[in-house]
Amino acid sequence: MKLLEGLDTLRSEIFGAPLAALSALFVLLALFTIPSVLLERRGRPTAALAWVFSLFAFPFFGVLAWWTFGRIRLERKRRKTQKRRRQFTAQRGSPSPSGATCFDQMFPERAFTDSIFTLYEQDLTLLADGHQFFPALRRELQAAKSTIHLLTYIFTLDDTGESILEILKERAQRGVKVRVIVDTIGSQGAVRKLRKRIESFGGELAVFIPSRLGPLKVANVNFVNHRKIIIVDGRKAFIGGMNIANEYEQEWRDLMVRGGPWVAHTLEHIFLEDWYFATSHALPTPPPPADPPKGSEVAVIASGPDTEPWLFDSFFLLLTQAKKRIWIVTPYFIPNSAILEALRTAAGRGVDVRIILPRDSDVRLVAWAARSYYRALVQAQVKILEARGPMIHAKALLIDDDLVSIGSANIDSRSLNYAFEVNFFARSRALAVELEAYLSALAADSVEIDAQVLAQKSVATKLAESAAHLFSPVL
Structure with missing residues (x-):
């Protein structure tokens, strides 16, 4: 026994001090990283708080994550993509418009x-x-x-x-x-x-x-x-x-x-x-x-990261201008405050707002984060539907009687701010009818998440969703 106690003491003396010093070093680095976070995420307090939380909850991983892709690479790659986009446009121009459309008045001239x-x-x-x-x-x-x-x-x-x-x-x-x-x-x-x-x-x-x-x-x-x-x-x-x-x-x-x-x-x-x-x-x-x-x-x-967030702008404008219905299907749903309020206020003015999500997601952390938004939406009379069966990977939006959007963008920060995405929008009654049938079939085989379902969640489930919610700005 004395031999084992001696070995434990020796081990702690050999490894304890270095580990403690390393831990203190990363806490110090996390502290010095905070000004960078505040500057880079100015105007986005929720994202800044999420990064600060990550830095102090997990100093090693938080510091490594921020300085590898949170800041340095972000600015460097953004400048590079902007430069190459300007070079390409200068050499090749843009596609000539084929006529005035209903979308022309939605955006400033520079967007085109x-x-x-x-x-x-x-x-x-x-x-x-x-x-x-x-x-x-x-x-x-x-x-x-x-x-x-x-x-x-x-x-x-x-x-x-x-x-x-x-x-x-x-x-x-x-x-x-x-x-x-x-x-x-x-x-x-x-x-x-x-x-x-x-x-x-x-x-x-x-x-x-x-x-x-x-x-x-x-x-x-x-x-x-x-x-x-x-x-x-x-x-x-x-x-x-x-x-x-x-x-x-x-x-x-x-x-x-x-x-x-x-x-x-x-x-x-x-x-x-x-x-x-x-x-x-x-x-x-x-x-x-x-x-x-x-x-x-x-x-x-x-x-993409080299442009203004035009897809976010287009989603927000369509949600705020809808008069009859907003039907959404998306695999990953982590709305920012603007999108969340646009959905809530649309439902408040009598618009039929439905969001279809997969019941069994391929990314569990994102699913937990998405569910953390359900209560606020359900309280505003937004209908939340989790589709049974195979994974739902479709990303589509149906507005009123004839406006559809289909593309690659999810409703989350990564798609709308950082990733290179492209979506198709059309004012087409024929496409709207087809999309309505598709979404209706998904809804028919879905579980509606209402106030009663939310009230029956276990404490463990609520904790998991609330913890995942903290990471929403960086998911």
Whole structure:
């Protein structure tokens, strides 16, 4: 016993003092980090408080997180993206508008230079879930004659990814120019194999903000390219929330829109801009479509850390202007105070406000944080519905009788402030009817979270949700 006690004493003497010194060092570093947090998050007190809490609750991880991607990388990458965006726009200009639309008066003139593009399009199709989207995608890819441009956050080398690669290979061997952009975070683990495979058949692969930190990749967490767009021959295009992976084709619920030449022309501009950012190589800009602009009024809105938060602005404006209904489906729901109050006040003036979320999320911490907002919304007569069954990954908004939005952006701080996102907006009665049917089917197989359900939550559940809520600004 005395020997064991002696060993314990020796161990504490050897390791105790260094550990105590290291702990004190990181507490001191956390203290000196606070001014940086206050300056960088000025105007956003909730986010500042969340970072301060993280610094003192977990000094080592808090300090490391802030100085790796919370501040230094944020400013450096923002300046870099802004510079490259200006360079691209100066060289290539922006897509010419195809006519005045209802979206033109919603935003200041500067937004239409490189972030918001308005047009008319008559060739629009809603593709609900993988069983509709992937067959349609394969048909368009197999019919490609000149170019295939594919931008996705996740490209997985599973059955779905392999089948798409085989089509790309066959088209490239027939002379089609194949270019693919993937995000370094979303497609981590597959980038090297993808590059080897795509370049082996004459295609080109660009990686968006490749990390210099190997598997850690902490430098890029705030700047993922979350966009999902595919353009074929500059004539057909897809935009929405689906990545290239088995779960999107076989399991999860999600939405895409297929558009004709004017949508394709606009999305081509966004793809070429991202290609220029990732490679510093400016590709030729295709001419506008010869087809006369007609059909539905459309806006394509791109947002990211190098722009003002135009997607947040568009969501906020639509929520505050809705007169009859606001139906939302989103996998990740962490609204800021402005979006939260826009939803509450809309319900207060008699608008039918419904939010559909997955009952079983793939990210539990985010689900807990989302549920921390339920009580305030339910009290304001907002209907919260948690859909049973497969994961809901769709991101869509239905306003009144004829306005729809489908895209890559979630309703959270990361999507609306940091990530590169793109959403499609249209004033189309036909698309609205299809989206209404889709959302109604989800709602029919959902659990409504009302005041009674909230009152029955256990103390442990409430604590988990309240703790997750503290991290909402950084999720």
